[in-house]
Amino acid sequence: MRTARFCTGFLGVAIALSAPASRAQSFIEPPMFEAEVTAQNMPPVAERLPMRPRVINLGESGRMPGRYGGTLRMLIADQRDIRLAVMYSYARLVTYNTKLQLEPDILDKVDIAEGRIFTLHIRPGHRWSDGQPFTSEDFRYFWEDVANNPRLSPGGPPLQLRPLGRKPKFEVIDALTVRYTWDVPNPGFLPALAAAQPVYIYMPAHYMRQFHTSYAEKGVLDALIKKEKVRDWGALHERKSRQFRPENPALPSLDPWRNTTPLPSEVFVFERNPYYHRVDENGRQLPYIDNLRLSVVSSQLIPAKVGAGDSDLQARYLRFDNFTFLKVAEKRNGFLTHLWRRAEGSYIALQPNLNASDPVWR
Missing domain, CATH: 3.90.76.10 (Dipeptide-binding Protein; Domain 1)
Incomplete structure (x- = not known):
């Protein structure tokens, strides 16, 4: 199960599921980089992109192009869960x-x-x-x-x-x-x-x-x-x-965001990759969202914090018995709760003992 705020920017980042289109004729600079480009500390977006960037036509998939800016917040229970940034961005x-x-x-x-x-x-x-x-x-x-x-x-x-x-x-x-x-x-x-x-x-x-x-x-x-x-x-x-x-x-990195926080930390901040290879059909370099913020908290507290509006996208550490609580909290804190389709065939696996001392059993 996951709960997520309505976030146009994130929908624009879930672009690996869209079909590629032709190269846009011009490109739009993310506002986050405008000062750096003006100061000539960074090349303009047209020079940072590949000659043939991957163009994601959000309109063909029924989505609206997103807006630049903002921070996407997620809660994690372990520092190793910063891998979620790589999983969700799906480059x-x-x-x-x-x-x-x-x-x-x-x-x-x-x-x-x-x-x-x-x-x-x-x-x-x-x-x-x-x-x-x-x-x-x-x-x-x-x-x-x-x-x-x-x-x-x-x-x-x-x-x-x-x-x-x-x-x-x-x-x-x-x-x-x-x-x-x-x-x-x-x-x-x-x-x-x-x-x-x-x-x-x-x-x-x-x-x-x-x-x-x-x-x-x-x-x-x-x-x-x-x-x-x-x-x-x-x-x-x-x-x-x-x-x-x-x-x-x-x-x-080649991902849409890169980690800026060394271990150990209770908060990890990922910033947009200025050389990311995807653009939308209007020439906006993706992703739309500027930053990801992953905060480490106790796994037992995550459902309550999500219900209180402390996360914008949450898939891990939520269980089916949290569903009713989260549905009740939707209107109060402006998020949507969805049931996650799972692909596992079974939660049970048989593991033969290959270390038995008896050669016949082994």
């Missing part, structure tokens, strides 16, 4: 539309041959949140320096990249194109990239190299290990590289 290499069809999002195009050869095309001019180019080097770095590095990935590349246990042949075609070729079809590859918790096959190489033993100077790396109080460079690299749980404010 992926490919995404599902409302018809549950896969389509490019961060990527410009995907070519598939024989169900086993996937050629991924990056949008020309696409940039990370720090303004650095997003290129095939970010895919190469992940594949060669992370996924196939015994210290960082002792089990090898993600399972979704190893159908029948077979790794793909990875190729850099050019600065904006990479290719994965398997000996057998891999129908789970694109769905894994589009998942709520996606398989990341890229990293911001320009930033992450400073934490990798193959690139960083030993003395500098040792100093960072000591400063972060971790056991070795692998632990340091892992801590600094988390994209799904963005605990490192310095990590460049």
